[in-house]
Amino acid sequence: MGRALTDNPLDDEVTRFLRAHPDVEGVEYLLSDLNGVARGKWGPPQSLAKAATVGLNFPLSVFGLDVWGREVPDIGLHVETGDRDGYCPLAPGTLRLVPWARRPTAQAILTMLTEGGRPFEGDPRQQLRFAVDRLARLGLKAVAAFELEFYLLDPNAASPPDGGLASVFSGVGGPARENVYGLSDLAAYNDLFTEIRTAGMAQGLPVDTIVSEGAPGQFEVNLKHRGDAFAAADDAIMLRRLIVETARRHGLKATFMAKPFMDRNGNGMHVHVSLLDREGRNIFAAAGDGERRLGRSVAGLVEAMVASTLLFIPTWNGFRRLQPGSYAPTRASWGHNNRSVAVRVPASEPHARRVEHRLAGADANPYLVLAAVLNAMADGLEREANPPPPVDLNAYEAPVPALPATMDEAIRHFERSDFVRKAFGVEFRKLFATVKRAEMQAFLEEISPLERSTFL
CATH class of the missing domain: 3.30.590.10 (Glutamine synthetase/guanido kinase, catalytic domain)
Structure with missing residues (x-):
């Protein structure tokens, strides 16, 4: 199971957002891969509760894709190691509307943690955290x-x-x-x-x-x-x-x-x-x-x-x-x-x-x-x-x-x-x-x- 982010006030951010935008029908979750390509998944508004706590599941190998979105076998993150999941909570302050969407939609940036709750080094956003x-x-x-x-x-x-x-x-x-x-x-x-x-x-x-x-x-x-x-x-x-x-x-x-x-x-x-x-x-x-x-x-x-x-x-x-x-x-x-x-x-x-x-x-x-x-x-x-x-x-x-x-x-x-x-x-x-x-x-x-x- 993922680790609850007790030191992150994301619950309040999600609550405020949904109160301000009660008509939102879906959420686009974004992870920036090594090439800066946005990858992720779509979820219902109810999924924000999990995103704000334990985080959504994504394979660690999403940060081992080439620019065409293909797996690179030599990185050691795919099936040879079980293609394990990491846990991706919301990045604070990134929950926003999608202005160009035809139906009311939100988008949010995620960042990856390992099973033990440590920042995953393959995530570019976590590399910026180390520099900060x-x-x-x-x-x-x-x-x-x-x-x-x-x-x-x-x-x-x-x-x-x-x-x-x-x-x-x-x-x-x-x-x-x-x-x-x-x-x-x-x-x-x-x-x-x-x-x-x-x-x-x-x-x-x-x-x-x-x-x-x-x-x-x-x-x-x-x-x-x-x-x-x-x-x-x-x-x-x-x-x-x-x-x-x-x-x-x-x-x-x-x-x-x-x-x-x-x-x-x-x-x-x-x-x-x-x-x-x-x-x-x-x-x-x-x-x-x-x-x-x-x-x-x-x-x-x-x-x-x-x-x-x-x-x-x-x-x-x-x-x-x-x-x-x-x-x-x-x-x-x-x-x-x-x-x-x-x-x-x-x-x-x-x-x-x-x-x-x-x-x-x-x-x-x-x-x-x-x-x-x-x-x-x-x-x-x-x-x-x-x-x-x-x-x-x-x-x-x-x-x-x-x-x-x-x-x-x-x-x-x-x-x-x-x-x-x-x-x-x-x-x-x-x-x-x-x-x-x-x-x-x-x-x-x-x-x-x-x-x-x-x-x-």
């Missing part, structure tokens, strides 16, 4: 916010030569069309973006600015900063789902694929982070000591970047995004107010000083991205590490370590990393690397259409 706890031992708390880029695709448009879908502005204005920050592009899809903002408000998502990005049909939605790392990552999970479903209602497809077009910018997931002390003060804000602690955090981020690239770029396609001049970093670099670096210190007032981590693809798992960032910052602070000189100009040409250029290289760095072992644990390191290696092998065994058209 590590910062807490230093007397620190993270404030974080995500930015998500995506393309809007038109299923009804003529297909491009590669057989994919065209973006909503493909063929409009010629091949050189970018229209960065173009208000006309936002106005063209005013109804869709208004619905995203309205539905976001209904879900409690702190949607901030919406931007037309650097390629035809590419957009970015920015979220406001949260003083709770879990809430920030939950926001990113919920926002991706909201954008996809809202686009579908408008007859479009939204994709967070890291590199859907070879000749256009890829989709990134940037995360902004500052750290507060026990009195709620930004430790980077103070003159002198603030600069030193910012430098130590940056040093940790830069030094851990090669080893943890696989967490930020977890897909075969994602490595196509890392191209010089594309605003996707290719080197373990940092700098002030410089968008070509991997770790940017944005221009800001002292009280808002923070780091922006720019490496992750939009298809990465937000929990693992934020866990990697927070662990690296904690590591730099614990070791009192000194950062390398900042890069002031073009970081693509800077004499600093290059990031892994292939999935195979990234896996090898990840598997050997003491940073990853210390931050995420031996078992998670093995689990994640095994799943990623299985995915890589599947791509290596696929004969591409280009090969057939060339050699057949």
Whole structure:
């Protein structure tokens, strides 16, 4: 049997929600797998009572699926060990309405415990918990916010030569069309973006600015900063789902694929982070000591970047995004107010000083991205590490370590990393690397259409 969560006031949260929404007919329970894909089950409103106490049953192996949702036998969580269940209680504050559902429906994020009530290390949300706890031992708390880029695709448009879908502005204005920050592009899809903002408000998502990005049909939605790392990552999970479903209602497809077009910018997931002390003060804000602690955090981020690239770029396609001049970093670099670096210190007032981590693809798992960032910052602070000189100009040409250029290289760095072992644990390191290696092998065994058209 599962363990009752006597220290978690979820019963009250469920009671308040059902009183406010007595017409709810069902609940969508969500678990974010290693790839950030939402998996789960549907249940009646009455199932919330169990979810708020012992938790719902899910197999541990749900965190051992590849990106296609297939079992990876080598992880040791499937039938060879009995395919055991874990217990998944509600994550506090995640019980919300589903604005796009045709019938009154709720959704809630779950997190996994073992039979003994311990956090399951294979759950990305629990990995974020470990990182948050590590910062807490230093007397620190993270404030974080995500930015998500995506393309809007038109299923009804003529297909491009590669057989994919065209973006909503493909063929409009010629091949050189970018229209960065173009208000006309936002106005063209005013109804869709208004619905995203309205539905976001209904879900409690702190949607901030919406931007037309650097390629035809590419957009970015920015979220406001949260003083709770879990809430920030939950926001990113919920926002991706909201954008996809809202686009579908408008007859479009939204994709967070890291590199859907070879000749256009890829989709990134940037995360902004500052750290507060026990009195709620930004430790980077103070003159002198603030600069030193910012430098130590940056040093940790830069030094851990090669080893943890696989967490930020977890897909075969994602490595196509890392191209010089594309605003996707290719080197373990940092700098002030410089968008070509991997770790940017944005221009800001002292009280808002923070780091922006720019490496992750939009298809990465937000929990693992934020866990990697927070662990690296904690590591730099614990070791009192000194950062390398900042890069002031073009970081693509800077004499600093290059990031892994292939999935195979990234896996090898990840598997050997003491940073990853210390931050995420031996078992998670093995689990994640095994799943990623299985995915890589599947791509290596696929004969591409280009090969057939060339050699057949």
